[in-house]
Amino acid sequence: MHQTSVIQRKRKMMRARVARRVLPFLASLFLATPLATPVTKSMAGGTGNEVRMPNVATSPTAVFDMKLRATYDALGAEQQGLKFETFAKAMTGYLNLREAGQLADDKQLLTVVDFDLPSTEKRLWVFDLATNQTKFHTLVAHGHNSGENEATNFSNTDQSNMSSLGFYATSKEYQGKHGRSLRLEGLDEGFNTNAAARSVVMHGADYVSEDFIKQNGRLGRSLGCPALPMDLKDEIIDAVNGGTCLFINKSNAGYDSKYLNQEAAIAALVSTSTAANQS
The missing domain is CATH 2.40.440.10 (L,D-transpeptidase catalytic domain-like)
Known part of the structure; x- marks a missing residue:
């Protein structure tokens, strides 16, 4: 029981370190790209015109999903008849292929x-x-x-x-x-x-x-x-x-x-953000 609890604690600490490393990049990417321009009610379904800041406690997966949805809204893809699920698959593969x-x-x-x-x-x-x-x-x-x-x-x-x-x-x-x-x-x-x-x-x-x-x-x-x-x-x-x-x-x-590997897609976004910050 003691050994199991030690392993669990180590896994939680590892996930926390990964989240601390990845989230700042994803958050800065979310805010720094053209997707951070005001999102209208008709595009996002919200009541205001401001982009919501990603919560610091949000997981990398959740922030990744927010990024894809912001891109989807900015492109007007829903109004053009493309389902978000299909767009998300396409974007995940695109990012995997760029990373590779x-x-x-x-x-x-x-x-x-x-x-x-x-x-x-x-x-x-x-x-x-x-x-x-x-x-x-x-x-x-x-x-x-x-x-x-x-x-x-x-x-x-x-x-x-x-x-x-x-x-x-x-x-x-x-x-x-x-x-x-x-x-x-x-x-x-x-x-x-x-x-x-x-x-x-x-x-x-x-x-x-x-x-x-x-x-x-x-x-x-x-x-x-x-x-x-x-x-x-x-x-x-x-x-x-x-x-x-x-x-x-x-x-x-x-x-x-x-190529539908979400971890690789998140890594590609982090890599893109790092390159942009260093240029």
Whole structure:
């Protein structure tokens, strides 16, 4: 009993030391970024216009959640139809990938595709996390064998003609059968790591348009690529190429990822804050 109590006390002391080290960084990050600008009632659901100070007793996890919610509100993502749960997953993976050095340092862009929404709705977002702006919010197609209007089936197998879930890093562009296209590197083993072999890329397609929806009741479908509207594909490729994060989501589809590690995401925020304070 005595040995157990000693171990418990040591664990509590260790957690307290971690909290004392992490919380000041997270609190300063929360207040120092553009997210510390006044939050309106319509965005935050509060009664005042001031950002609430994080409580010093709040855990790193709780402060991390506050940071994500502040970012979510600043981007206006809820008004654009993106659920917070999906955004939180995307942000957690983005921070994990930055911490692991798998994203470019000169771009803070996050692209989210949410297949919880049908193809008739705008379900692709490109967020600029440096300025808290939504650069693009548009239609995107899913794979032919993933479903009709809704994507329900996913695969990492060649010639499956299905979409693949998970985190990707954008790569270089090239000229293919669909014209200007952007290569994608799948990062989630078992879910999308065959993207390059399957030629799963970003490209434009005539069947991704409001006119196609009016005529067919849904978008056209690709062979697994996140196909874009023709009038936006050049702008989107220009913005996101060269090592930015893409996350393709579907809830309750059996997807899991090592990049959904919240401790690593918190560490990435601490690292970002430390670099900012030293510059």
